[in-house]
Structure formats: C-alpha cells, structure tokens
Amino acid sequence: MAISSRWIYFFIFACCTGLLAYALYTQYVDGLHPCPLCITQRAFFVFTGVVAVMALIFHPQQLGRYIASGLMFASCAAGGGFAYRQIWLQGLPPEQVPACGPSLEYMFENLPMSEAFSTLLMGDGNCAEVVWTMFGMSMPTWSLIAFVGLALAAVASALPWVRR
Template structure:
C-alpha cells in the first residue's frame, strides 16, 4: 500500500496545470497583440496543444475523478504534452538550420485550411516553413519554442504525477 504524499493532491496538480496553461496562453496572446509578434503555424499549433491540456485539466479539476479517471485525465494531458512538445521540437530544429536549408515560406493558415484537403493542410502545417524558422523573441538566450518545449516537459511531468497512486485524491 502506498502512502499519499502530504502536500500533493491530484486536484492541486490539475489546478497547477490549468493555471500554467492559461498563463502561457495569456502571455502568447500578449506578445501577439501588444508586442506585435505574429505567430507562425507551428506556434498556433503549440497554442492549441496548451489549450487542449488546459481543457483536460479543467474537466479533471471539476469532476475530481477516482484512480481510473485520474489515469485517463493524466494520459490525455500527457498526450497533449507529447504532441505539443514534438511540435515545439520541430520548430526549434527549424530555427537551428542554416539559412540556406530553411524551407521557403508557405501559404497562410487560412488559405491552407480553406483550399487544401484537411490531411494535406495538416501535413503542410506540421512541416513548418520559413516563418517558423525566424527567431524574433528570446529570453536568456532561448527562443519562444525553446521555452514552450520546456513548458510541455514540465506539464507532462505534472500530468504523470497527477495519476500516481501515491498522490492523494
């Protein structure tokens, strides 16, 4: 039998994940609308993964599930974290390419989803383009996708912790 950790509860972890996601999304919107940084397709995709993770955390916080539900909630949040982390890694990789190897800029997101079949638009979106390789913001030498990847890793660990049997309900 496992002993619950005294401070941690699944509900506190769900609230932590929700607040982190809301904070990260709020800062992304702040940089877009007040600093004038226009998000590329990969940035928008990362935002979508943060929003999905926040929605899972909110539902889990409200429903306060028992162990099986905690496994499901933790698994869904971990899946969002892995998906978002993969997209962030792709963008970090694009940013590390020499300028001559950066892919050409592609069509806008609106054009892709209105004129291309969904599968092709999604594939084009995931490939990224020249806009995604541009570094326009840094903090302590790390670009926004680097920080996003760090956020996905931390939130993924919190999602795993929320499902552990030793964390009290």
C-alpha cells in the same frame, strides 16, 4: 503529507492559461504573428488545459485519474514534439530552411484541408525565424520546457501517494 491531485490539476490549468495568455499578448500587443508550428503548440496547450480543468471539476476516481494523466501526458508529448521540430528548424543553416508558405487564412480558404493541415503540422520557413528570445532562448524552447514540466505534473497527478 500528500498533495491533492486537484492542486496538480489546478496548477496545470493555470500554467496553460498563463502560457496561452502570454502567447495572445505577444500576438496582439507586441505584433508577433504565430507561425504554423506555434499555432499547433497552442492547440496542445489548450487541450492539456481543458483536460486539467475537466479533471479538476469532475474529480475522477483512480481510473479517471489515470485517463486524465495519460491524456495530458500525451498532449504534452505531442506539443513538445512540435516545439522540438521548430527548434530544429530554427537551427538549420539558412540554405536548408524550407520556403515560406502562404498565410494560414489563405491556406484554409484555398487549399485542400489535408494540405493545409500538413503545412500546419510540419511548419515552413516562417517557423525557422527567431523573432523573440528571453535569456537567449527562443519561444519554442520555452514552450518545450513548459511541455516537459506539464508532462511531469500530469504524471505526478496519477501517482499512488497523491491524494484524490
């Protein structure tokens, strides 16, 4: 009995929506302000979810399934890379943590766009601060786990035994 690719697309979309909803909850209800790397990871969850919902709606043939799967996998790999960078920053000794930068609003209003995006992608000292944990793991660790799971689901959506 084969599973339908539509169920996998729905699963990926639902997971991305749930993860983003929880991120917004922690930001607006719990008062946890996202660092540059957190925002970058959110962008990759959004992109993955958008590709999944488009594949769910348009129900592509085999080539389209490969393209959708590849886009979702690449997005998850990139997002996982940024999550890993944040985990690495959080594990640095305090004397090696980069200096904290200005707020994102300030950067995008007053700095050249290339410098603002560089900080957004590389992170700063704010990204090394662990302000939330669950079962002893920080938010970027959970984000990395989610990216790995979503990447596996994206690959599964293109496998030959998965029904269109």
